[in-house]
Amino acid sequence: MSYQVEFEFSPIYELVNSLELFVHKRGIKNVDLGVDWVKKVQENLDAASVELGDAKAIPCFNYLYLLIWQSPEKEDINKFLHWLQTLQPGNLYEKLFSYVSDPLPADLEKIRNQYVKLLKVWEEVYFSAFDLDILDILRESVMEWDDKREHEEDPVVFVEKVSGGLKVEPYEGLQQIIMTPTYHTSPLITTRKFKNIVHIQYPVDAPETAADQPSKKLLRLSKALGDDNRLRILKLVKEGPKTFTEILQHFNISKSTVHHHIMLLRTAGLISAYHTSECCSEAFVYRPLGMEELVDSFNAYLEK
Structure with a gap:
């Protein structure tokens, strides 16, 4: 299929x-x-x-x-x-x-x-x-x-x-x-x-026009990695797909804060939203390609 x-x-x-x-x-x-x-x-x-x-x-x-x-x-x-x-x-x-x-x-x-x-x-x-x-x-x-x-x-x-x-x-x-x-x-x-x-x-x-301006992709990746709870979430979802509820159980912080962390990790491309059924129930999993994109974006910025 x-x-x-x-x-x-x-x-x-x-x-x-x-x-x-x-x-x-x-x-x-x-x-x-x-x-x-x-x-x-x-x-x-x-x-x-x-x-x-x-x-x-x-x-x-x-x-x-x-x-x-x-x-x-x-x-x-x-x-x-x-x-x-x-x-x-x-x-x-x-x-x-x-x-x-x-x-x-x-x-x-x-x-x-x-x-x-x-x-x-x-x-x-x-x-x-x-x-x-x-x-x-x-x-x-x-x-x-x-x-x-x-x-x-x-x-x-x-x-x-x-x-x-x-x-x-x-x-x-x-x-x-x-x-x-x-x-x-x-x-x-x-x-x-x-x-x-x-x-x-x-x-x-849209590409940045100024040579000294980092790309939005690089800024999103840098920001996403600059928080200890977001790093813990990455470590957790590297073990395998986790739902929002499963992630929430591992943290003593509010639902809205966890949602904010997940959103930043998703928009940076460091975790994937994993749809496993027709009803699109959502789980999250670590995205190794995101770290490759970080290196590529960083090197591109230095060489620009």
Whole structure:
């Protein structure tokens, strides 16, 4: 039993990813762009007298990611929006039914119209001015990893390497993993699990321009190793996969503190999140490749 790995690039993924981050602010404290980015964008929205509406009233973006994946218009935002807007309710249902486990809502056309309205506003007030060089970096990442895919025999190892720490074991029904690079939510790994596919957005950093500026990767690794409790967690999970509860039992500190330590170790690529079943129950295990990346990042910095 195995699955196929497919790489996808489209500026529309990043358009939606940035919008979702701004609207829901999920994990914003662990994202490199951080709260300051939210404040700056909000100031621009206020200056333009634009409101995106209540975040609670905005529909789930999962359907939108599935529609992007199936769209024939992935390179041009306006063409994609036109394609999306012209889909009939029956077409929407057909494109989602095979991949969504829960019953589809009856108001798919209304949800589609909300998507189109939000994306048009977001593209106008934010994404139209987004750095095109970063989109080129994301595109190059897909090309680079796609070239390496043919030389990798084990898809589990390959996905873990690309994502920087997400291991997805094959399970019954899983046919395909779609890998999409993303900048806005870096260094987080975002996973969307559907009926027979998993969509993973793996983080990509923009390179530092100043020669004396360490890479974000090197800074994350250095910070992650600079705490005795995080080192103890590494030692613990080197023994084998441990759940959050199992890790918590070994420390006389709060749940939130342990969660913070695990998050820093994960985003640095020093531990892998290990999904072992269809329900994606999560365990954590030491990631030796992270230490190799530390040495490579450190040497690259010294030689830059």
